[in-house]
Amino acid sequence: MKASSEAPAKASLIQIDADSAGQRIDNFLFTRLKGVPKSHIYRILRSGEVRVNGGRSQPKRRLDAGDVIRIPPLRVAEPAAIRVSPELVRARLENSLLYEDDDLLVLNKPAGMAVHGGSGLSFGLIEGLRILRPEARFLELVHRLDRDTSGCLLIAKKRSALRILHEMFRDERQVHKHYLALLSGAWARKQMVVDAPLKKNVLQSGERMVRVAPDGKPAQTEFRRLRAYAEATLVEAKLLTGRTHQIRVHSQSIGHPIACDERYGHAGANQRFRELGLKRLFLHAASLSFRHPGSNRELNIEAPLAPDLAAFLERLSS
Incomplete structure (x- = not known):
């Protein structure tokens, strides 16, 4: 810097x-x-x-x-140089566009890309998008996805749209978010709602950890079984509230953490998934539904499952 x-x-x-x-x-x-x-x-x-x-x-x-x-007068650090070529950014993001108009856009966020720079990263998705769209006067994240999570990510192109969308996201009834997750082990239930308050802690290392706690914030996730495998279960997870790491901690709380979750998962199960070919957290933001901040029409955006996750499910089936 x-x-x-x-x-x-x-x-x-x-x-x-x-x-x-x-x-x-x-x-x-x-x-x-x-x-x-x-x-x-x-x-x-x-x-x-x-x-x-x-x-x-x-x-x-x-x-x-x-x-x-x-x-007041402030010393403002000049931003660190982004050590990534526009060609690399274009290759990762250009084909990830799911929807765009004058007010907003939705990307199928690649796994392994943080939504913004920081924590030792010189750039993130939003910085990359600004490289891809240098003419855009305004590009801001409406919400966030974990670095290793892929799928629907909403970005506002106008301040007025961002304000309305933030209001929608504060009211869980106005935005519907569905995820695909592969849980460790065979889950016998077909459907259930996990209602467990979550509390966020920051460790001395700066790492964020979330746990179920009576004094935490209310949190609800609806799980629905889609397919059972010998050592895992594919589920749809619907967020009824929007807390940090909510699906990951709620799945851990029922004894079936997400496959290859290095923070909340089982080390032994994760090792087995890696041996079978899974290289990252199996969590994908599959769809996002909300009313358009300008036209008020209902938008339902779907993100296809990433090829690496789809291929892994094929291996589990064989």
Whole structure:
């Protein structure tokens, strides 16, 4: 990373327009102040260095059109150079497009690609997409998928669309997400709803771990058996809530973790799956249904199962 640029001589004032209205001030600052750590943004909010219409602001405050934000002088680190060729990005993403219009696009996210740079990565899917679409003025993630999960990923192309979609995702009744997962072992049930609260912890290493806990946030996943194999079970998992690692932890909680889940799975079972040819977590965001933020028509986007996972199921059947 290059050295930080010199701090500006004075604070800057930004007036919120109609397209930026409605979002939380912390999210606005994350987008506006690229290169500034989130921890520092929260620090200047808590200290009152950031002002809205002359007064202090809580991070959760939602901005209105016409609000004036004072941002103190900051050192903004220049972004690290992206050491990946546009050709490589194009090869991985260009054929992954599932749907696109003026407001949004949906990609079939490749497994092994983080949705954004960070944690030692110089680039992620969103940075790659900006390389692929240099003319796009706005591209922001609506939600996230784990690095090793493939499938439907929704990206907003307008601030107004992002605001509406975020509101939809906060209400689980408005967005329907279905996943395909291969569970370890033979699962006798045909269908069940796992209702178990989840609590997120961050270890000293910085790794996020989630566990079932009475004081966690409410979480529900509906599992439906699709096909039984000798040592595994293919299921459809429907998210009734949207918590971090929800399907992975809920499947672990019923004694059938997802195949090749290095964080929540069984080491012995994972080794057996690797010997059979599975190289990564068997979790795929198969479909995403929601109302279009502009036209209000129902969209149902489906992502075909990745060839490596489909081939592995064929080997299990033989």
